[in-house]
Amino acid sequence: MAGLRGSSQRFGYQVLVNGFYQRLATSWEIRQSLLCVGLDPDPDKLPSRIIGHRFPLLEFNRQIIDATGDYACAFKLQIAYYSAVGAERQLEQTIAYARDAFPDMPVILDAKRGDIGSTARMYAREAFERYGADAVTVNPYMGFDTVTPFTDYGDRGVILICRTSNPGSGDLQELKSGDCPVYQHIARRAVRDWNGNRNLALVVGALYPDALSRVRGIVGDMPLLVPGIGAQGGDLDAVLECGLDSRGVGLMINVSRDILYAGTQDDFARSASLKAESYRDRINAARAQTSLTSVS
């Protein structure tokens, strides 16, 4: 990835040894993929022969990890799918399995935690020590002191909710304050004031490319986690046009359901593999197109 060091210095990021930015950049490079595979196994949607397994979520995840890891830059695990059914142990074991299978793959715990300092320290302990995640999603509504217990783990990543694209996402995120909406205040504070440990990233949904473009304009090469492609219907070309950073990377484009449930029964792993490969290739084709467009 020629120019990575130059770009990262230009935008003021110190690439920590074994830090989240570095691990993510390495993963983008060696797998040539911006696809993040979401391991959110809905108990009601698992193939019937998996449901009969003693540890169905773990078994399903193992097969999905094996099938998709070659096409992904990261795995993201939505903790609610485990905590709803008391499957924390299967979450731990899934992460351990992913570590064995793809040792250099960043693992993101999607937990959207957010609370006062003493409680946030417990949540950080949950994400980084108990589960050993490389990064965790955090809701910044309660303010920066609720974020620092996470960013204090300097070798881990902290991905703040900024602009999502669910139906009610504008209720608070789009409230205009001063010269811009609330979500842009988060992007500004993240890049200017809150990123002392150089381990922040932001969540920006795929359905509003204009918001993605504005956030990218504010944060330089800070990584962005982009949900909303696939089952939620975001436009991949628009995401790449608006979201790529100066190096032609910078995105973790998450797809969960559309990969996990690409097949229905015995073929689910094979179908997931083909779907993940297809997403990687579509993303890379659109990247190539975007870079051609920006050159011309």
Place this chain on the structure above:
Amino acid sequence: MAGLRGSSQRFGYQVLVNGFYQRLATSWEIRQSLLCVGLDPDPDKLPSRIIGHRFPLLEFNRQIIDATGDYACAFKLQIAYYSAVGAERQLEQTIAYARDAFPDMPVILDAKRGDIGSTARMYAREAFERYGADAVTVNPYMGFDTVTPFTDYGDRGVILICRTSNPGSGDLQELKSGDCPVYQHIARRAVRDWNGNRNLALVVGALYPDALSRVRGIVGDMPLLVPGIGAQGGDLDAVLECGLDSRGVGLMINVSRDILYAGTQDDFARSASLKAESYRDRINAARAQTSLTSVS
């Protein structure tokens, strides 16, 4: 509690049979207390003979519940203190114990969840089905459609983060949009648009009585969960003056650390009991003073 039905009808609340509002109002009435006891056992602060117990968090909680329940209107369990150390089973058992010991006591799961619909449904299942909580705290930053999977459980309460009083709470909550700051938009939407199932409440911290007063002015008799008394230093008199509803109730004033760690070793339960009784009495003395002041 004379006039309760009249007041609740006046403010448009339908008191559901066995609904959260009703259970809370009953608890305020029969125990004559607005104190919420926070069961947030920090593993580093437990008495040494508890640490040696096989299930230390459960054992500590059982003794605290027995010692303080007569003086409380609710118990609140901060889930991070359990999930950080893999103690979900002790959390389940604590709630079951509280149900046995005080069957009519509302139990609040303080989880501050918030995510898109399909994930929020999993979090609601976690809070209401797995843990059987009467109410759960929710972060509304992602918008109303992320709240409805919780409010759809019409017999449970949903307590939205509105205005907290941690050091960085103003970073986003106080951003002014139109004629008021973001947190007041939440209060307005909560009372006008989001409370179709009549089961919302709000979190408003104790350190900014002015914010408490403004929220109370917006939401009528909607219940407010008020952290920040005790270890965090909020002014109890100001909280009551600004936060009581038209019926002289309406508050769940949470105290955690100041009660849990009132004693240090073998006397911890007795010390917690005395401290909880003292808080209840101080709150009721201030309530009496407030009602005298408002009459004169």
